[in-house]
Amino acid sequence: MTKFAIIVAGGNGTRMGSKTPKQFMLVGGKPILMHTIEKFIAYDFSLQILLVLPANEMKAWYALCDKHGFYPAIVTVAGGNTRFQSVKNGLKKISAKEGLVAVHDGVRPFVSPSIIAQSFEVAAQKGTAITAVSLKDSIRFIDANDANHSVDRAAYRLVQTPQTFRLDWMRPAFDTPEQPFFTDCASVLEHAGHPITLIEGGYENIKITTPEDLLWAEAFAAQPT
């Protein structure tokens, strides 16, 4: 089955608060997004990769590629106003009717090729494969009266990416009005009625979101591969 990866990097990084889009910031001397793309190429050199970028940052990305001598065989796509719209724009560039599509946050540069492999293998069997990890901290539920209650953390998972799907399930699932609870692709496929299969993620597979995440990122980038 043909395998595709949509790497979404079309966001503005509001929570990072930096002038440079966070996906272009340097970690270990290299833009975050290049680390991410390299992990997918390391998994499978023949993977068809679609890179979603902010429409107004395309030139900046090509300039970065020149600066770092980074010329992967990938297709770039302009993003939308939300992550959901950016995934949709990536999907529109796939003309195949069948295949498997892994969607991954461009700002999760420490995903391992083995997680990517597992994600494709499970999606091929089950139709969906969502990367997730157990919670290390305790959690509390805030109710409508602003009171809080302890809950069983064993009943919850923290969801990561990649999130991989059968293309023939994913395309119609995304052909729907966007909902406020669509925080990831799994919520979109679930809304369309598909079963969601979880696979084991990694604690190093962090999403670089706020400035302190960059400190962790530098530490992970310094690790031997």
Ligand SMILES: Nc1ccn([C@@H]2O[C@H](COP(=O)(O)OP(=O)(O)OP(=O)(O)O)[C@@H](O)[C@H]2O)c(=O)n1
């Ligand atoms: N319109 C959007 C919004 C987000 N993303 C991507 O989705 C991933 C996860 O989103 P997030 O961490 O929230 O990134 P930003 O939207 O850039 O950050 P913020 O929410 O702080 O603005 C990122 O790789 C981001 O670039 C995207 O492709 N298109």
Ligand SMILES: C[C@](O)(CO)[C@H](O)COP(=O)(O)O
């Ligand atoms: C897709 C995701 O990374 C899974 O944890 C997450 O939902 C993205 O959320 P964000 O608010 O767009 O960063």
